[in-house]
Amino acid sequence: MIGLTAKQLEHYKNKGYVSPVNALTFSEAKEIRDEIEKIEKNWPSALEGINRNYIHLISPIFNKVCLNKNILDAVQSIIGKNILICGTTLFIKNPNEKGFVSFHQDAKYIGLEPHNWVTVWLAVTDANEQNGCMRMLPGSHKENLKTHEEKFDENNLLTRGQTITNVSLNKTDPIILKAGQISLHHPTIVHGSGLNHSNDRRIGFVIQSYIGDNVDQVIGKMYVQRARGEDKYKHHEYSKIPLELMGKNEVNSQNKANEELAKIFYSGSKKIGKF
Numbered sequence: 001m002i003g004l005t006a007k008q009l010e011h012y013k014n015k016g017y018v019s020p021v022n023a024l025t026f027s028e029a030k031e032i033r034d035e036i037e038k039i040e041k042n043w044p045s046a047l048e049g050i051n052r053n054y055i056h057l058i059s060p061i062f063n064k065v066c067l068n069k070n071i072l073d074a075v076q077s078i079i080g081k082n083i084l085i086c087g088t089t090l091f092i093k094n095p096n097e098k099g100f101v102s103f104h105q106d107a108k109y110i111g112l113e114p115h116n117w118v119t120v121w122l123a124v125t126d127a128n129e130q131n132g133c134m135r136m137l138p139g140s141h142k143e144n145l146k147t148h149e150e151k152f153d154e155n156n157l158l159t160r161g162q163t164i165t166n167v168s169l170n171k172t173d174p175i176i177l178k179a180g181q182i183s184l185h186h187p188t189i190v191h192g193s194g195l196n197h198s199n200d201r202r203i204g205f206v207i208q209s210y211i212g213d214n215v216d217q218v219i220g221k222m223y224v225q226r227a228r229g230e231d232k233y234k235h236h237e238y239s240k241i242p243l244e245l246m247g248k249n250e251v252n253s254q255n256k257a258n259e260e261l262a263k264i265f266y267s268g269s270k271k272i273g274k275f
């Protein structure tokens with residue numbers, strides 16, 4: 001195992017994220033983009049709304065990405081050798097659309113305890129300041145969970161439009177990635193992203209998240225897959241590994257997982273959002 005260098009790990013511990021980390025080749029990233037565009041063409045609403053989640057259950061290509069050695073080595077450096085995949089999400093910002101992600105902390109609504117987990121954001125296309133890359137507030141992971149206003153803005157790509165207000169953009173670090181590179185971020189770091197002002201799509205495939213086998217789901221139920229090592233705690237039910245793209249069993253298992261996910265995302269919420 002190679003994993004993160006001592007310097008990268010130090011950066012993660014101090015700032016709450018590490019980026020960029022090389023993971024996939026450009027052509028492997030292109031294969032993912034092609035898979036997304038094939039799904040969009042053949043099953044037009046298959047990636048919409050809540051269905052942007054648990055993508056690795058409907059596509060063998062996405063499933064394979066979650067098991068990529070370079071990604072798992074980096075994850076292992078942070079959470080240890082027993083690694084489960086508990087979810088994936090596509091964050092797509094098309095040109096001429098107004099999608100953005102308000103500043104938030106992932107741990108606020110997700111119910112994964114303890115925080116021995118990490119989120120991997122894989123750049124399927126390049127991500128930069130022009131096309132609305134993520135921005136991290138360095139060091140904010142050392143603080144407690146903050147108050148989030150639930151705004152339900154229709155262009156916000158988060159479930160409730162949950163927003164930490166008064167974050168100064170000039171104090172945040174842009175996460176600039178080439179297609180195939182990843183960033184890794186801590187459950188409590190404050191982060192968000194702005195509009196895509198470019199002429200191409202900005203696509204992130206987010207493994208949200210890789211969890212240690214000691215991590216439980218305290219709000220509801222999540223379906224996991226073993227990525228590496230052992231699962232000594234057996235807190236979760238296992239999902240089926242997809243054998244074909246958008247097969248009946250594959251779609252059923254995604255639907256079942258997303259039904260449970262919606263209960264977690266909207267637990268205690270006065271309203272249900274788009275995702």
Ligand SMILES: O=C(O)CCC(=O)C(=O)O
Pocket residue numbers: 091101106119121132133134191192193204206208
């Ligand atoms: O893709 C984005 O801009 C934001 C994604 C995000 O918030 C996350 O991966 O936790």
